[in-house]
Amino acid sequence: MISIASRGPLWRCDNATRLLPATVAKRTFSTSPSWRLHTKEMEEETLGRLKVDKGRLMRDIHHTCQWGTGERWGDAPTETGMSRLALSDSDKEARAWFVRTTEEFGCEVTIDSMGNIFAVRPGLNNDQPPTFVGSHLDTQPSGGRYDGILGVHAGVEMLKVLNDNWVETQYPVGVVNWTNEEGARFPKSMVSSGVWSGDIPLEDAHNLKEVHPGNATMASELKRIGYLGDTPCSHESMPMAAHFELHIEQGPLLEIANKKIGVVTGVQAYKWLTVTVKGRDTHTGTTDLKSRADALLTASKMILHSHKLATANNALASTGILYLKPGSTNTVPGEVSFSLDIRSPNDATVTRMLSLITTDFPRIAAGENISGLNDGCTSALPLTVSIREDFNSPATTFHPRCIEAVGQAAHATLGPDSKNLVMEMTSGAGHDSVYASKRCPTSMVFVPCREGVSHNPSEFCKEEDCAAGAQVLLQSVLRFDRGRGE
Amino acid sequence: MISIASRGPLWRCDNATRLLPATVAKRTFSTSPSWRLHTKEMEEETLGRLKVDKGRLMRDIHHTCQWGTGERWGDAPTETGMSRLALSDSDKEARAWFVRTTEEFGCEVTIDSMGNIFAVRPGLNNDQPPTFVGSHLDTQPSGGRYDGILGVHAGVEMLKVLNDNWVETQYPVGVVNWTNEEGARFPKSMVSSGVWSGDIPLEDAHNLKEVHPGNATMASELKRIGYLGDTPCSHESMPMAAHFELHIEQGPLLEIANKKIGVVTGVQAYKWLTVTVKGRDTHTGTTDLKSRADALLTASKMILHSHKLATANNALASTGILYLKPGSTNTVPGEVSFSLDIRSPNDATVTRMLSLITTDFPRIAAGENISGLNDGCTSALPLTVSIREDFNSPATTFHPRCIEAVGQAAHATLGPDSKNLVMEMTSGAGHDSVYASKRCPTSMVFVPCREGVSHNPSEFCKEEDCAAGAQVLLQSVLRFDRGRGE
The missing domain is CATH 3.30.70.360 (Alpha-Beta Plaits)
Structure with missing residues (x-):
């Protein structure tokens, strides 16, 4: 695992790997062989043909929910909540899966001093910061299978779709798993994106003690599970061109309004x-x-x-x-x-x-x-x-270019009736995107969750809504990448 | 320790002991030597000369508060609260003191299957049930030095005054320490007087589990500290002619009205x-x-x-x-x-x-x-x-004869201005007297406590109020004894 800072344009095409199944291909990238899809050249129609695989996305989500499974609320095997506190043994397992999977899909993985994991897939132009998709794998003690988890998985699914379709982006794209977003175990939410943005001192974060009755600190637990990385946790060591995040709404507004996608313009x-x-x-x-x-x-x-x-x-x-x-x-x-x-x-x-x-x-x-x-x-x-x-x-206002990318992606994804299915909205909850937005253009994609319930084992997002959200996220990243440098 | 039920009129006078200091005399009693004071023959003036020893009463109270001392609220050595949960090690120490002291003062001690301790001082006529004074030595987890404790100590002080003055009552008198009155450790208040009165099944009481996080039951703790007595816990095994209880008011009404004694007519x-x-x-x-x-x-x-x-x-x-x-x-x-x-x-x-x-x-x-x-x-x-x-x-109404005895004792104790210093009142709190009153005539004596505060470490009752209450209690018992058989 090397830091992106020490990287260079070191990916080269290895045509032989093209024949390997995408799930095992250890791929590198050329600077522009003619048989690749390049975002710069993508028309709307081509963009529309890049589709997330709903079945694969859901299988992956439920696969990683074997680590930290919570309270049961229904009869089906996947009808349980989650209890995967940050830096616990189950979080360690989920992190290992994330590192293993993104490396398999050709990413370079960097871990910083807050245990944030950045997986970067190279593009045509690797001397510029990546466009990131980010969210978190930790959960509330009696949380669900979607809050945070969906966002990280949608990022991994994006990597798979790009690989499946031999897409080469203009600039690198990445997926980040932020540490302890929930603030449930170490009582400061979004603490690791807060250190990254420079708003929270590293030492304060490292010294955060877990809630009653334990005595561990973030630093001691990062060390214990092997995720105290060498790269400084900072937007300077790991700059971002943009940060997109898919999340369940965690409230009922989309469901009540019968909408499918929320284009998030800011956070209250x-x-x-x-x-x-x-x-x-x-x-x-x-x-x-x-x-x-x-x-x-x-x-x-x-x-x-x-x-x-x-x-x-x-x-x-x-x-x-x-x-x-x-x-x-x-x-x-x-x-x-x-x-x-x-x-x-x-x-x-x-x-x-x-x-x-x-x-x-x-x-x-x-x-x-x-x-x-x-x-x-x-x-x-x-x-x-x-x-x-x-x-x-304070109130956060997201970046017009990112909001525009999400809006276009939403309408493109939902088709002719999209004007009835998309709404602009403000996020009620804090997310890592709040801190990300202080250092780079940011926006979020919201999808409805059943009755607006979140922070609850029975939190639920329909498969088609997960997939639609992931599709909007993928298109938002590609649209943003396509527009870079203009 | 034998049960009162197996007793008989077995106390006999041993004149030699008259010369021993009261605190160590292991006395027995005649049927009526002429040099004794007999309650039957007591005039108001004689009754008035029998005085509790305020200094001794307070020393005794604070002496036993070495077991289970609680939170400090003032600078003086006695300015702490109490934390003596029922059947704890500190309760065991206080119980041992009670048994030792009452035996030294010539009482027979009986322990029943709820750990209630009955100390009985013989009278002239020992084939009738004793007149009891009762309260409890257990406290709230953050309680004070007076709730329950004052009542038991006033009973012990009564024994000392009777011994000091060679008083022979018509019928036996006793002091009872009821187990777990507070219901703080085993969550049912007045549970042991409730078993005695037949209102609570023994098995239910024995199976009561201590509050979170422990797992002990009343039965297991009674056994552990050696207070699971052989005598059945019942008003049939340990009948009472009457039950008097001195208690701090635990509310502000006496203080607000500037009264010194509350004659308690019932419990709400x-x-x-x-x-x-x-x-x-x-x-x-x-x-x-x-x-x-x-x-x-x-x-x-x-x-x-x-x-x-x-x-x-x-x-x-x-x-x-x-x-x-x-x-x-x-x-x-x-x-x-x-x-x-x-x-x-x-x-x-x-x-x-x-x-x-x-x-x-x-x-x-x-x-x-x-x-x-x-x-x-x-x-x-x-x-x-x-x-x-x-x-x-349900609401409890105390017995007219006991209320009358307390009222007369209060007025006699407080002297000429007593009509301004005594009030009849209802108890707001439950007490063991509630269950006692179901099986024998009962009343209570209330004294003011500072600002009405109780169930608090800073609970406080002035020395003169403690002593006045104990004096009224003593006189109530003697007056009741004097009137028995009429």
Whole structure:
């Protein structure tokens, strides 16, 4: 495994390998033998004939889901979720498959100091950065088979289609598996693309400790599973011409609107807060309502109020974690701490939400009747609240050229009725594309998932939707490559 | 240690022991030597001269708090809480102290099959059941030095005062330490008095498993620490003429009203419920508000609503425990389960509260706007709710004779201003006296605790209040004994 930085235009054609089956061919590439398809010369019709193999794509996805199989939700062999935490033994197996497979398909593989794996397929012109397809192979502890996994597999399928059809791109193309996108094991999501973009210091990332109850760090686990690469994790060591990512929507909008492809124009802004309410533990049976400082009752009002603020401001507000102390049926909780995730496509709205929360929560804690929350309540003792901002991700706007490539690819893929099947949308979730977009043109392709459910074992994306998404991704890369240098 | 059932009138006077210090005298009792004080013959003035020793009482309390010392809240050596879970090693030490001390003061000690320890001091007439003083030596995991502990120590102090003053009661008097009153380690409060009264089957109690993460049962721990007694745990094997209990109020009413003694006329009714709300896990960033089935938002509405129902019905409603799944900042919780403790002095009110909750919670889950809870909310997907009743304790009314004894003792103890310092009240918390009252006349003595705080390391009762309570307890027992047989 050598770094792309040390590479050169070292691929040469070996015509003999043309007769080998694509799945085993260890191929190299000429600079332009006449019998190759070149992206530069591709007409719409030729582009349209390059098709992903739906059966192969799905077989590959389910093949790698043998590593880290999760909870069962249906009777079919593939109807289980996934539980493949970053840098676990099962992640190591999935990574080994990715390295082995992409090398078999003629890629050079580079591993950086965050364990990001870059597989690069050479093009005609190899002194320019590759156009990348990227996503992640790690999952939530009770996640599904599509979040992240589909995006990486669509990249591998792209390599296979290019090889099957002897396509030579103008510039190299690559597939990247980003480490710990979920932030589920090491609690910072998209941390490795964040180091790559220069937004997160390497040392902070290396020192991230896994969540309770373990003690491993990212660095210790990277070392343990053999993925602490020599190449510095940086957009300078591994530059990208563009980054495209296929992902399930993880929400219901495409399904509700009966669309097949979402052309993603950006990612909404979000902040993660931790809210801590302090009252006083007291006995539930002996403390009359007005002598209480009930931290859970107060937190309940805040959670309800955050939802009302979100409704009024066309934003999102969600609490996914809540701890209370001391935790006994007959003791009024004296302390409650909860997460608050606020989002909007618009930075100003997130800022306004934060400002409203910062103003209103202390008033709710003090016992003021905000928006009628206290109507019908007993007025009781005052409490205190503290609000900590843990994470801030401003709104991301993707690159017009990438968005255009995805849009054209979507319409070309879906055919005559495409105007009814494609919609532009903003991503609600963060993705590695957020950090990638800080250093190169980026866009994403969304496909619908059943009832918008994700982060759940029963997360499901239909085979035809996976394939359509992979097809759009392939065409987006080829269209982008075709347009480079113009 | 022999069972009281196998006893007989076997205590005889040994005049020689009269000269031994009370703390070491292993005394037995005559049937009526003339130089003794007999309760039957006690005038008010004599009763008033029998005084508890405040210093000794406090020293004893803090002495036994060396076993299971908890979190520190102040600088003084005694300013820590307690963490003495039932049948733990520290509970074993406290029990050994109780057995040793009461035996030294001439008691016969019986241990029953729930580890309840009965220490009986003989009287003139030993063929009738003793008048008992009882409470518990176990504590909450983060409890204080007074809840339960004060009551047992006041009983031991009573034995010392009787011995110091050579008092011979008409009938035997006893002190009982009930096992696992808190229900903190083995999750059923007052379980051992409940077995004694015949309300809880012995087998159910023996099979109670300790709370997460242990696996011990009450039976296995009773055996391990040597307190699985031979005497059946039953009011038939260990009958009581009456049961008196001194306890801190655990609420603020005495302090607010500036009273010193509460004469407890009964215990309020309560029910413990577990409410489980089921929605759907979804991604916080990608799921618009109307596509959610947010179990925590819905639970928040229910918690707020239960408080409003309590306010409207002059009842109590409290949630002390709440779990959610899956517990990730960027996942909307799909399932929340929480405890709901509803109380009122009045059975009908608790029944009405349960009926309102059972009617309203499913409507809240379904998305109906109950009492304006949904004003300003986004209407979203329906959820489901299930409500399980875990525990039911109907209202308890104590016995007029015991209430009268406590009232007279309180007024006698507090002197001329007593009418301003004594109030009748209902206990908000359950106590072993609830089960005792089902099998014998019962009442309780309450003393104020600082700011009504209990189930908290900083729980505090002033020395003079502890002593006044113990004095009222002593007098209540003597007054009850004096009146027996009339």
